[in-house]
Amino acid sequence: MLDEFDLKKKFKYFDFSVFFSMILLIGIGIAAIYSATYSSGSAAHLNYQRQILWAGLGLIVFAVIVFTPMRFFLAFAYVFYGVAIASLLLVLVIGQKGSGAQRWLGLGFLHFQPSEWAKLATIFVIARLFT
Known part of the structure; x- marks a missing residue:
């Protein structure tokens, strides 16, 4: 270790x-x-x-x-992906509108687009599948 x-x-x-x-x-x-x-x-x-x-x-x-360590990202790739998918679905329910489209999640002072996390989680899952 x-x-x-x-x-x-x-x-x-x-x-x-x-x-x-x-x-x-x-x-x-x-x-x-x-x-x-x-x-x-x-x-x-x-x-x-x-x-x-x-x-x-x-x-x-x-x-x-x-x-x-890379092992951490590979071990939790599916968890990250599940959280990303859940946050994308959450946008449909409690998402905030920005520039005419509902694509933001707001957590107090922090507003973010779950699609950005979903891109990263997809990369982790694909890397996990190929290793």
Whole structure:
């Protein structure tokens, strides 16, 4: 169990060029949002701070996923898929409308589209079937 979390082993196959490209694109996106919404005396320029917050949370989730053993994702692939299908069906019952279509689920301050999770769950299930 301990060898799975060996940092040398994890970083041996880590693609740093993709990681640094991702960081660069996040930085460019934040700079673009800042420059597009900047106006002295306006609260609209605070959007970039929210983007920084979500980028930071995304990087934390990225790190957790990178250091989670692949066996975990394969073992729970069908569970993820079942939850994704249930959330897609839940949209029909308690979904919220956005841009004229009912495709969002709201959990307090967090609103998300279950179709995005369903795409990821489908990838996990297909990977599970092929292994």
